[in-house]
Amino acid sequence: MDMMQCPHCGAQNSSKRDYCYQCQESLHAPPKAAAGGGHDYVPTCANCSHAAVFPPAGKRITSDQVWCTERDEAVQASQVAGDCFSEAFGWRREEILD
Secondary structure, eight states, X not given: OOEEEOTTTOOEEETTOSBOTTTOOBTTSOOOBOTTSSBOOOOOGGGXXXXXXXXXXXXXOOTXXXXXXXXXXXXXXXXXXXXXXXXXXXXXXXXXXX
16 A cells, blocks of 8 residues: 655555545645744654653664653554653643543
8 A cells, every 4th residue: 555644744644545544634735834934733652751762672663653651662653642642741631631
């Protein structure tokens, strides 16, 4: 299956899709510029406070993965885990949704 990277959040999608499965933005539109001239912030596992670029001894990750120290497993860097949301600020997903 041919895959393409979302220009908005970086998630890998099938080239047959029109909209990203993760952020629901068009896969064929250029990224939106934020007010400061940069791109909109999209939280991902890569910028989570529990992400590590080096796995523990004996474990391996690919170049598009990070090691989640909380879940103790490799996850896609572009993923936002459904059962946790702990960015660099230390917020948990449940606290944000309350």
